[in-house]
Amino acid sequence: PQEEDFDQWASWFNDQKTTQFLEQGKYPNTPNQQKEFYQNSLEKGRFLALIKTKKHETLGVISLSEISYEKSSCQIALVCPVFSKAAIYAPLEAMAICTQHAFIRFGIDRVWAGQAYPGLNEWIRKLELIGYRTDGIAPLGFRHGITVTDAAYTSITKERFLRLFEMRKGKLWMGEVKARKMLAVIK
Numbered sequence: 001p002q003e004e005d006f007d008q009w010a011s012w013f014n015d016q017k018t019t020q021f022l023e024q025g026k027y028p029n030t031p032n033q034q035k036e037f038y039q040n041s042l043e044k045g046r047f048l049a050l051i052k053t054k055k056h057e058t059l060g061v062i063s064l065s066e067i068s069y070e071k072s073s074c075q076i077a078l079v080c081p082v083f084s085k086a087a088i089y090a091p092l093e094a095m096a097i098c099t100q101h102a103f104i105r106f107g108i109d110r111v112w113a114g115q116a117y118p119g120l121n122e123w124i125r126k127l128e129l130i131g132y133r134t135d136g137i138a139p140l141g142f143r144h145g146i147t148v149t150d151a152a153y154t155s156i157t158k159e160r161f162l163r164l165f166e167m168r169k170g171k172l173w174m175g176e177v178k179a180r181k182m183l184a185v186i187k
Helices: 004-013 031-043 088-103 121-130 159-165 174-185
Strands: 047-052 058-066 073-079 110-117 133-142 147-157
Touching: 004 031, 004 058, 004 088, 031 047, 058 088, 058 147, 058 174, 073 088, 088 110, 088 121, 088 159, 088 174, 110 121, 121 147, 121 174
Parallel strands: 073 110
Antiparallel strands: 047 058, 058 073, 110 147, 133 147
16 A cells, blocks of 8 residues: 555445445544554464556555464455446455465465455355355344344365366456356346
8 A cells, every 4th residue: 555545444444334244344443553454463473465457556555364374264254335337346356366476375265255245245245256155154243333134154275276277267357348247147
């Protein structure tokens, strides 16, 4: 992130719509707190990157955390509140690139994520395009203030990743054109 990114990044976690399915949003957030979070995350070994368009418009943030070489797994998380007509599939592409990074560079065997369910069901279905599968549903597993819903846990294994990686000629992300066609089928 650049210095000017922290104002926008911090504001996402002050927005009720953005945080409705996140743990964040219970306390006000400031750019200084966001900078501190970023520095602390790097020190703790979290992988963090901003999602940007080709013209450098900041759309969101993605991270790999709970990186465990003993369990050979990590958690992936994404917040992408800014919609760009120039980068409609940016959130899904970021998930694919970051997932690929976890397998290729970290040597992880499983990347997992948790989402509020059914609130993020459409997103869960989109993740199937890049190999994620639902592992299970935790009843009442998500809580944000007064809102309590189930949580869906999804993951992609190294085996599934390698199959897709080979089929897609060395990339997990299949490209915007193929993504659009595949999404039309699952809707």
